[in-house]
Amino acid sequence: MPEKEKRSDLLQGTLDLLILKTLRPGPLHGYGIAQRILNSSRNVLDVQQGSLYPALHRLERKGAVSSEWKESENGRMAKFYALTTSGKKQLSTELDEWKRYTAAISWVLEG
């Protein structure tokens, strides 16, 4: 299926940014990322938890995150994702862009 459609999806891009941001403090497994993002924004983002994974896998393929199987807090093996150097760079540029974007939007809306 064509990839272009997915990339142009606004939510998709935002999800990438959220994932990268969530991973900044340290490595985390998919479940943990989902809880952090979705629990804290449950009312805003009406997304099912599973939709996180395609984004994670895409980021991994692009080299923004790396993964590793490790024991998690509940004693079971889980796949932990961590930011790579290029992922950190991507995060900072996307954050900057996001800030400019929101600033512009709010300037228009409030101005």
Place this chain on the structure above:
Amino acid sequence: MKLPWNKERADLDREVAYHIDSLADTYQAEGLSRAEALRKARREFGGIDLVKDQCRDESRWRLATQFMQDLQFGWRMMRKSPAISVAAVASLALGIGATTAIFTFAEAVLWRKLPVPAPEQILELYSESIAPPDRLIRGSSGSNFRDGGLRVADYFSQAAVAAMTERAAGKVEIAAHIYGQPVSVSYAGNVAVSKVRGVSPNFFPLLRIHPAAGRQLGSGLEVLVTHGFWERRLQRSESAPGQTLRINNLPYTIAGILPRDFAGTSPGDEAELYTTIEQSPEFLAPDSWYRRRKDDPFAWWMQVIGRRAEGVSNQEAQTVLNAAFAASWAGTPKSAEDTPRIRLADASTGIGGLRRQMGDPAWILLGLVTLVLLVACANIANLLLSRAAEREKEVALRISLGCGSGRLLRQFLTESFLLAALGGALSAAVALGIGQLMRAVLPVGLNADTLLVDASARTLAATAGISLLTLLLFGLYPAWRASRIDASPALKQGIANSNRHRWLPAKILVLAQVALGVLLVTAGILYTGNLNEIVARDSGFDRTQSLLFDLRPGELGYSGDRLETYYRNVEERLSAIPGVLSMGLSRIRPMRGGGFHDGVSLPGGSKSVNSGFHFATAGFLPALGVQIVAGRALTAEEVRAGRKVVVVSELLVQSLGIRAPLGAKIEDSGKNVWEIAGVARNASYSRLTNPMPVVYRPLPKDIPSVTVVLRTGVPPLSVLPAARHALREIDPGIPLVDVFSMEQQISRTLQRERMFAWLCGSFGVLALVLCAVGLYGLMAHSTARRTPEIGIRIALGAPSRAVLRQIASEGMALACGGIILGAPIAVYAAHIAQKQRMLPEGAIPYWTLFAAIGVLLAAAFAAVAGPAMRAASIDPMRALREG
């Protein structure tokens, strides 16, 4: 081994399971039962399969996984119709296998470069002239052929070689060699037969070939052996260099072993041993012609190769060589035009006459086998087209669900790939099998190892390459067509789509197939017919009940009186064997495929007729079974006394225009005058295909080896034990060499024709089968698709005979169309073959074309009958219900 994409899939399953478990854990902690918690967790997670699918789309291995899926899918599709799949894979395997085998052969004959540095600098020298120079004597090493009005020969006198070596120094380096006869070699107690080539000391340095072990040839009794000989005969002994190898009972020191990739100076070269010319067995044999004649400027006997220096053009090389040659040439040409000139031939792919002998057959076989491959490919293409048609609905569904056409194209190509891979893998076995069969029919005197397919990387590469080519040929168009369906009408119309337009490509393919089939079947019949005609040709003598073998007392040092006594004993003892009617000795083996040729003229006459010479005893003509039509045979006394009398064939009498042959005199090129005592019926001399005048003259006394011809009243091979016994009693050290009945001997000279006939015949059969399969496939498929339509017609009262006739005539119309297209092509091809002298001159035997058409029509009828009968017996009720 776990494939990376399988591991990834398992990881994804675990990852998702972890998420759902963890989520369920929290719900359970909130007080839900485990089952409820899991249900809620799954709901919260969303469509698990969809997520997994999306993740897999992000995978690095996406293409590989899809490829594997496509392969599995393709495999399932093939299993669904096993008969068709087996037929498809089998026709591909046969087509690719045959192509690989022939391609390898053609590559070796036509294109393979000599394994030497800068092979493009290597030249082969010929002399060309309108007529042979007077007084010329040529050695038995060497050959000549005609090129238009010119006689081209590859032999030179030693004086010419010396002159060219000196005058061309710095521009062209010159080396000489002579072809050898079979010799017996013994090493560490093992005796074998091999071939020696005598070479000038700078032969290998000129080629820039250095022995892999040991050193180059010195001046003593030394021999270089090929790598193959070292492996087979010297047991790969590391210490072989420096040891003794006995050749014709002479002790040669092994100087060195030639490198592995050097298999001779031309593909098919049988020489395994190299000595210097002066130390070659030919030269050292008692009473060697070469030794006696080596300084005679009229004895031309050396073959010559050269290497152009860097920057020297062919033209320049020819000019300098020609000047040197002309200066050395002390002949007396009849006119300026008779003066032999140097002709240079590119020898980068090897020297010698192999390409002259096998080049055209190789090209023709390559062309024919390519056509066979095309016919096979047409079958596969048709199979894929029909399969794509069956899947139209499925494909339409997939397209409307958003499957891209690129993805579909890839899937269809993968299925073709599967076919090509299976066919290709099997074809390697087919190629090796054909190689084995070709080995059996390869002309003698050629080394099969260097010419035919073997289990090597070269073969694998050829198979893979040809498979890939066929994949592109048969897979691309059907895949492109199948992936480009307009989804909505296909979905709406469903199965009963009787769009006539759809069958057009398939019909064109079958038409082309049958057209090529006409050509291939005609070629098969033509060449097998040609062989049969040659075999049935009158040899001029009784070829049954005759036995041939060689004796070589000269190799054991017999000469002079001792040799004469030996031959007399042989004659007496062999004649006395019960069952032997007559026996004769001859210097030249009849029907050997070569012999001694010389120009014969009337004394003082200017017209010279090229004739074959038999040097024979009095018993030879009766033993061979040639009738005397006038005069008498030679007598034993005349032979013993060496009288200058001959028996000549009728053809010679005719050619020289002799009115009263008996008592007439003729002259050979050495100005010897002979009196004709008798005239014999025309008889083949060296080959059935090559009628020529023959002169039977007395056998000289000092011949070191002879062929014995026995005529028997019983099956010829049955007198062999008694003959062996008698000869062992005379001298147990002299073995019988090359024992054949005359029938076997003749068939050996026809091996080129036989190989060609055999291969062409096989291609014809193959093409016939492939055409029938193609036509059957198309008719079976198209009637199956039209079952509802036919059902309606039968329900409306059409008699089943009408249906039968309609389907049958549709199929036969296709076959006839193909034949009409193919017949002129076949006739045109026959003309070209005639022009290339691959077919005997004269009118093209049109019966072969009609025979081919008849066979094709019969095959087409057999192929069409089944589908037509099935269509006629359609049960209208069932057809309508299922449609």
